[in-house]
Amino acid sequence: MKNIIAKLGVAWFTCLVAMFLFVGCPMNEKSPIGFRLPEGSIWKGKTAFVELGCIQCHSIEGEDLIPELEAPRKVHVVLGGEVTRVKTYGQLVTSIINPSHVISATPKAEFTDTDGNSLMPDFSEEMTVRQMIDIAEFLQARYEVVIPSHAYGDYTYGP
Template sequence: MRIAMIAMALLSITGCQPAADSAKGFSLPDGDASAGKAAFMQYGCVNCHVVEGIEPRPDDSYSLLRPVKLGGSDAGVRTYGQLVTSVINPSHKLAPRYPVSMVTDSQGSKMPNINDSLTVTDLINLVAFLQPKYDVEPYPKSKYVTYELRVPEKNTTQSN
């Protein structure tokens, strides 16, 4: 009986840990939202998407029948990780409010894969531009700190 209780306690403790593939703990450094807005334009996101802060274009100038609206609470993005994923893996989750034929082709999402041209800096800035437009769950940002050296440094200067 005692062994069963110990086993149950160990299972319950390990069951609370995030899985190895969990996004828990992931965050990008702070970005520049105005540079992210420029990246949004540069990578052609405006050809298919409308977002607060960028003047909408005439409907007939979009690549899709109807532009995909980004931001808010009903856009299918609930977490910071989902927002980042939607940029780097657009086929992961498709826009739920749009007909499948409008947002997909034989390869998945009609959104082009820009991973080979998108720099990490552009990704950071793009997320900094888009994230405030969504009602996402708060997430802890990474703290970049200098760690104290645990062992004393050796004196490298020699006195004569």
């Protein structure tokens, strides 16, 4: 009898492990897994970065942005290089389209208003999706951003 219980236990455990391997962890609805932008143009991204006025507050490590500003910036956050926080593709895009979600760089107070929101304006009305794709492509190279290596389509079960 003891033996059977032990065997059932092992079977149950194996089953759990198998379920975990096949189904994976229960996924958060807002998980970034599977998020992937189409390829963009670095050159167009650089143009959009200047045209949208990102250069009002940002310079980029090791990059000459034309035109250089004449007046000193009120807010200055250097993007790219080793000192920045953005590490993943998701973080990079989020910091562009939802800046207050991930506030970067210390000291925070310098870059936020009294409510703790980012001083970076909301570009979602004026930036086209194409510009966002190109800007992500342009900045990615400056950040050594990690792109998720898999998308939903890579997991196919059965026929």
